[in-house]
Amino acid sequence: MSERSEVSDGSVAVPTGTRRFRRSALLGAVVATALGGGAILAACGTGGQGAAAAGPARLSVADSYIPLPPAGGMAAGYLTVRNDGGQDQLVKVTSPGAESVTMHRSTASSMEQVASLDVPAHGSLQFARGGAHLMIMGWEKTPAVGDELELDLTFAKSGTISVKVPVKELTYRPGQS
Template structure:
């Protein structure tokens, strides 16, 4: 008779593990949203930087490339210990964020076809391995703009760029 309680315990444990797996987004699909996108007005006419946050409420994804009609080339960079390195891709964690911010990960718009001016919006296409292409309007801000140093009212206005995001297949 000791086997019945043991078997019941095993069934309860297995059911609990199965239910825990239901909330695991790693087996689902990514759900990426882009927020807080901006380009500081460049000092020169040939290069600009770009910053944004990818918020993912689903399974992991990978940012594989970026493109924009304003630049001949858009490259992705990481910065660690003051050293900037070009990256081929960036992991977007499941149920997490990927930040592109001053002093850290960032975009470089190279060989600009025109110099973006404060107040402009630059269309940028973010290409993800699983989510396809997400098109975002990056507002051009003052050269000194820094959302982490701004008041919450300025920061919330920069997040309006997320409403311009749209998904399309590659």
């Protein structure tokens, strides 16, 4: 005669011993596998994204121009920094042809100087009218349409990139003829 006992929830009577042990062991194995597998998948997903964002930045500069400033005046500079790699940060802009170059961001009611600007992983940093822009002051020589000003863009991780930025008509708008 087989000995019977009640399962902890009180609903089923099963033989004492092996069945109860097998059921709880099986349930424990299923739970452990699910939790372990979920942790592994979560780690893979996070690691993949983190690895891409943590990799080296691959930067290029496009669409650069400086609208012709008034004689002896300051000028704005516009360009796009494209990034096909990991995140970086633009921390400084200088020019051998100007006393100073500062980074600014326009808001609805004002313009503020900023110390640095983020260049997102697999994204771009755009300097455009009404947004982030460069202020170029103390020109070495009075610029004319067609001149180029060298700008040295220094990034936190990628070092310095030098670009020659053309001076355009004051009314120039990229993409418009």
